[in-house]
Amino acid sequence: MPDLVIAIGNTRIRAAVFEQGILVVDYAYAHNQTDLLKAVLEEYLGARTLNNIAIATVVPELITPWHHLPQTQMITKEMIPLSGIYPTMGLDRVLTALGAWLKYKSPVLVIDCGTAISLTGINGDRRIIGGAILAGLRMQLQSLNRATAALPLIDLPADLSQNLIKNFPSRWATDTPSAIYSGLIYTVAAGLEDFIEDWRSLYANTQIIFTGGDSELIIQFLNSKSSSKLDNSYLSQVQLDKNLIFKGIAAIF
Numbered sequence: 001m002p003d004l005v006i007a008i009g010n011t012r013i014r015a016a017v018f019e020q021g022i023l024v025v026d027y028a029y030a031h032n033q034t035d036l037l038k039a040v041l042e043e044y045l046g047a048r049t050l051n052n053i054a055i056a057t058v059v060p061e062l063i064t065p066w067h068h069l070p071q072t073q074m075i076t077k078e079m080i081p082l083s084g085i086y087p088t089m090g091l092d093r094v095l096t097a098l099g100a101w102l103k104y105k106s107p108v109l110v111i112d113c114g115t116a117i118s119l120t121g122i123n124g125d126r127r128i129i130g131g132a133i134l135a136g137l138r139m140q141l142q143s144l145n146r147a148t149a150a151l152p153l154i155d156l157p158a159d160l161s162q163n164l165i166k167n168f169p170s171r172w173a174t175d176t177p178s179a180i181y182s183g184l185i186y187t188v189a190a191g192l193e194d195f196i197e198d199w200r201s202l203y204a205n206t207q208i209i210f211t212g213g214d215s216e217l218i219i220q221f222l223n224s225k226s227s228s229k230l231d232n233s234y235l236s237q238v239q240l241d242k243n244l245i246f247k248g249i250a251a252i253f
Contacts, residue, residue, distance in 0.1 A: 001051035004041070005249045006066060008057035009092060010115040012213070013037060013064065016246040017044065023246055028213075031062055038065050054253045056245070058092050079252050084128035090118075092245060093131070097122050099248035100209045103241070107203035110244065111192065113212035115139060119195050123203065132195065137214050140184055154180060156217070189221040196234055208237045211244045 003018040008031075015037055016026035025044060029037045053066050056075040066072055077085055080094050082101070093112065097120045100108045110120045113136065120131040135143060137156060145153035154177050171186055173179035196208060210219055219240060241247075 003052045004050050005246050006055045007245045008059050054249050056249050073253050082126050093118050093120050095248035096244040099244035102251055104207045107206040109199045109208045111210050113214040113218050209239050211242055
């Protein structure tokens, strides 16, 4: 029978179905679309019954249709076999760290690009070394609008990833929306590169794993010749894995 893994983040609820330990399908919906998620899962499963259900959440007040089923297990930090977890560390960060370490079993830097952008470093002994958190791309855009009188509320264009390949935004913009994009893109890229450079000075034989909804876009930032000022050899250590949190949860139950 299949197993269901659910990860509730700050803005989305994600679900993955595992069959014989292999992730076969996954979905992502907004918090207010739980009914849609339930419908697509029921369509996928048909008459089959779920064996185990695991839920990891950073929004405890959000209750799903699966919370109270007898086969449901709520994931907590105490279950996670990593050392160095501090009391206020987010469950999602710890689970993605576990998923990354289990995949590579060597030092790894996890960069999770979601509502917030978090960096988490894990050494070869399953110990979390530490990390950093900054506002995510859309949160930065929203903050500029809310905290100022004149700056407009703009969003990331749907085709921004493709446009970056063709024409990286000018650093010295000549209109306000472009200036906001320039400030966002170049400072995020520069900040992440600085953390990557420092991590590689500590652990030369490492992997750098991007995950989260904006991870592909941010990798495009780093891949741009206009952005990168580091030795480009670090790019060979960059991997994309949007399912790290599922792999971390699945390893526990």
